[in-house]
Amino acid sequence: MGVQKIATFSPSEKTFTGGGTFLPGEVKGIIRINPNKCVGCDTCRHHCPAGAIKGSLGVTHHIEEDLCLSCGQCLVNCPFGAIEQMSFLDEVLSRLKDPDYTVVAIIAPAVRVALAEEFGAPPGTLTVHRMHAAFKKAGFRIYENNLAADQTIMEEGYEFIAKVKYWLLGDKTPELEKFAEHPLPHFTSCCPAWIRYAELYWPDILPHISGAKSPQQMAGATVKTWVALRLWNIDPRKIYTVGIMPCTAKIYEASRPEFKSAFYWLKEKGHLPEDTPPFPDVDAVLTTRDAAELFRCLNINPLNVSPEKETDITEVYTGGATIFGNSGGVTEAALRTAYCVLSGQEPSSWNIEAVRGHTTGVRTAKLAIPLKPLGGKKANFHICVVNGVKNHLEPILEDVVIGKSPFHFIEVMNCPGGCINGGGQPVNPMGTSWIDPLLPLPLKA
Amino acid sequence: MDKVLKFSVTEKIFHNVNAVSWYVLAITGIIVYFNLAGSETKNFLMQIHIWAGVVFTFNFLAFIFLAPHRFYILMKNLLEWDKDTFAWFKNLGGYPRRFFKINIGPEEVAPQGKFNAGQKLTYLFFIFMIIALIVTGWFLYFAKHSMGKGLFLMFFYLHVWGSIITTLIATFGHIPLSIANKEDLLAMWRIGPGTVSLKWAKHHNPKWFQNDVIMRPLQNCRDQYGKHNCKGSVPIFRNEK
Ligand code: HEM
Numbered sequence: 035m036g037v038q039k040i041a042t043f044s045p046s047e048k049t050f051t052g053g054g055t056f057l058p059g060e061v062k063g064i065i066r067i068n069p070n071k072c073v074g075c076d077t078c079r080h081h082c083p084a085g086a087i088k089g090s091l092g093v094t095h096h097i098e099e100d101l102c103l104s105c106g107q108c109l110v111n112c113p114f115g116a117i118e119q120m121s122f123l124d125e126v127l128s129r130l131k132d133p134d135y136t137v138v139a140i141i142a143p144a145v146r147v148a149l150a151e152e153f154g155a156p157p158g159t160l161t162v163h164r165m166h167a168a169f170k171k172a173g174f175r176i177y178e179n180n181l182a183a184d185q186t187i188m189e190e191g192y193e194f195i196a197k198v199k200y201w202l203l204g205d206k207t208p209e210l211e212k213f214a215e216h217p218l219p220h221f222t223s224c225c226p227a228w229i230r231y232a233e234l235y236w237p238d239i240l241p242h243i244s245g246a247k248s249p250q251q252m253a254g255a256t257v258k259t260w261v262a263l264r265l266w267n268i269d270p271r272k273i274y275t276v277g278i279m280p281c282t283a284k285i286y287e288a289s290r291p292e293f294k295s296a297f298y299w300l301k302e303k304g305h306l307p308e309d310t311p312p313f314p315d316v317d318a319v320l321t322t323r324d325a326a327e328l329f330r331c332l333n334i335n336p337l338n339v340s341p342e343k344e345t346d347i348t349e350v351y352t353g354g355a356t357i358f359g360n361s362g363g364v365t366e367a368a369l370r371t372a373y374c375v376l377s378g379q380e381p382s383s384w385n386i387e388a389v390r391g392h393t394t395g396v397r398t399a400k401l402a403i404p405l406k407p408l409g410g411k412k413a414n415f416h417i418c419v420v421n422g423v424k425n426h427l428e429p430i431l432e433d434v435v436i437g438k439s440p441f442h443f444i445e446v447m448n449c450p451g452g453c454i455n456g457g458g459q460p461v462n463p464m465g466t467s468w469i470d471p472l473l474p475l476p477l478k479a
Numbered sequence: 480m481d482k483v484l485k486f487s488v489t490e491k492i493f494h495n496v497n498a499v500s501w502y503v504l505a506i507t508g509i510i511v512y513f514n515l516a517g518s519e520t521k522n523f524l525m526q527i528h529i530w531a532g533v534v535f536t537f538n539f540l541a542f543i544f545l546a547p548h549r550f551y552i553l554m555k556n557l558l559e560w561d562k563d564t565f566a567w568f569k570n571l572g573g574y575p576r577r578f579f580k581i582n583i584g585p586e587e588v589a590p591q592g593k594f595n596a597g598q599k600l601t602y603l604f605f606i607f608m609i610i611a612l613i614v615t616g617w618f619l620y621f622a623k624h625s626m627g628k629g630l631f632l633m634f635f636y637l638h639v640w641g642s643i644i645t646t647l648i649a650t651f652g653h654i655p656l657s658i659a660n661k662e663d664l665l666a667m668w669r670i671g672p673g674t675v676s677l678k679w680a681k682h683h684n685p686k687w688f689q690n691d692v693i694m695r696p697l698q699n700c701r702d703q704y705g706k707h708n709c710k711g712s713v714p715i716f717r718n719e720k
Pocket residue numbers: 486490494497498499501502553593594598602605606645649653654657658660663664665667668
């Protein structure tokens with residue numbers, strides 16, 4: 035079965051001017067409705083987690099930019115292909131042609147699963163090695179997003195551990211002082227649509243959200259610092275990082291002004307000339323669909339490229355991160371870390387299956403961790419995974435705000451089923467994700 | 480007595496409420512789909528469309544559930560096809576000759592039942608579309624997400640184009656022809672009995688008259704002056720004997 039063609043458009047001057055709920059430089063208007071194609075069927079409005087879509091049945095709909103999370107759920111669910119995505123493909127193509135630049139692809143796991151679909155093969159048929167080879171053929175070097183996901187998991191796992199120590203075990207040592215302002219439950223932070231949702235609609239929740247950057251942002255910063263200086267020996271200013279993501283909100287995330295860590299660090303350490311203008315950690319984001327278009331422009335069919343072994347250490351990753359793209363994946367990975375540290379032992383089984391996968395919008399699990407500081411006394415941790423902000427998240431946030439939440443760890447993925455079903459993925463003309471709210475399908479990476 | 484009942488009250492109510500709500504639905508739907516008005520107006524028209532849809536739906540359900548025997552007779556008349564029914568197509572009931580002076584087929588029209596072959600086809604199509612539009616309409620409104628995108632699209636286009644095609648057939652075929660057949664028109668639309676004259680029935684629907692209608696001689700009857708007057712006969716239906 036083919037995939038539905040989604041129209042794209044290039045950014046304009048207005049894209050970066052900020053205003054409304056956007057800071058200057060932040061990409062706005064990533065998702066827009068083409069009024070000439072919209073028939074007013076009202077489907078998109080029922081999928082929007084933010085109530086950003088205005089219009090009633092029969093009337094041409096439009097998106098209120100200031101309310102929009104750029105998650106693209108409306109886009110993948112519009113039966114008429116009337117919703118379009120801003121694409122940075124032209125910019126990426128021109129950088130690929132520019133011999134001065136090293137263009138680095140940061141490839142999320144959910145991309146590989148879906149990319150094959152764009153080339154007419156069943157989802158999941160594209161192997162990692164083959165896909166890497168295809169990106170290299172297109173002129174990229176690769177930094178596996180999975181590698182960054184490992185970093186995120188460590189970071190987030192340790193952050194959770196610190197919160198547990200401070201809030202549950204009463205450990206008020208000075209280095210844990212800062213967690214006084216970051217109470218439990220702990221929320222994950224890797225979904226940019228969720229972050230914007232919290233910022234716009236639930237600011238009270240912000241102190242609960244992990245301070246860890248998403249894998250994409252960790253990858254960008256790492257490539258422009260450690261990889262550039264230590265591994266590849268190239269000028270970080272001549273590195274152009276491209277997130278290859280299942281997600282349209284990642285386009286927005288990359289443009290957030292705070293994500294210039296590499297620049298500030300390099301500057302502080304004297305690696306940059308004084309007059310260097312600030313540059314972002316991630317220069318551009320291509321969705322899975324954009325990446326497929328890129329291959330088509332360059333006449334590459336990733337399914338026919340001969341696979342290669344890794345040549346860079348930056349292409350390698352662990353199993354823990356592969357499940358990141360699954361809903362529940364982040365939680366599982368972070369909890370593996372937390373379990374080890376808090377109990378001083380490995381969990382009896384590595385798979386804490388109760389949270390992974392997708393059967394309903396909200397999944398909860400209980401995990402008993404023997405706590406080393408309490409002499410191995412078991413404590414129950416209540417874990418919650420929200421698949422799809424729409425319809426599911428509000429009651430959970432309400433509990434947190436009034437201090438009645440039973441949970442310690444809450445993962446929020448904006449899209450139903452997680453990134454595998456993200457707004458940047460190939461659009462299935464049958465709309466498998468559509469029946470999702472009624473008949474949740476097991477979507478596994 | 481020289482009249483015979485062609486359309487019962489239930490049929491007349493069903494048909495006329497159906498016809499009026501149909502055009503309300505068609506006009507509002509077409510304006511909204513083809514963007515012939517501003518957003519405010521379209522929003523308002525859509526509201527009307529939904530409420531007219533409620534009337535349209537309940538009208539149809541009421542007919543089949545409250546007058547199932549009439550619905551049965553209607554369907555029986557529409558579904559029974561004999562040699563003469565097919566023979567109607569040879570000259571299309573003589574209409575091309577009568578209206579446009581186009582000479583096709585024999586002069587004589589093959590004898591037809593309560594409905595001629597053209598009516599049978601058209602009405603079957605109408606009834607099919609009425610059901611299809613009710614089903615697709617309410618699915619589009621209430622159950623988008625139980626369908627999946629592909630089925631949704633199919634339903635959507637069936638609803639839009641099915642209704643447009645049917646409206647064209649009704650507007651340029653059914654209505655002009657029904658106006659041309661004056662007694663039928665009056666029987667269907669007048670406020671009062673749905674009867675046509677015996678003469679009309681014998682001429683237009685000979686087989687119906689022959690097969691379904693029996694002339695029962697009047698017996699033991701008095702006229703309004705109390706006098707015996709048993710000349711003549713009344714038409715009754717065979718299944719009412
Ligand atoms: C508003 C204009 C309309 C007029 C003046 C009109 C007139 C008539 C007349 C006179 C008949 C009886 C014809 C006969 O059998 O000799 C008839 C039957 C019928 N019409 Fe219409 N009609 C109209 C609209 C519609 C519409 C919009 C539909 C549905 C799409 C429809 C569906 C039918 C059906 C199914 C029958 C056969 C029903 C029965 O005999 O009980 N009509 N119409």
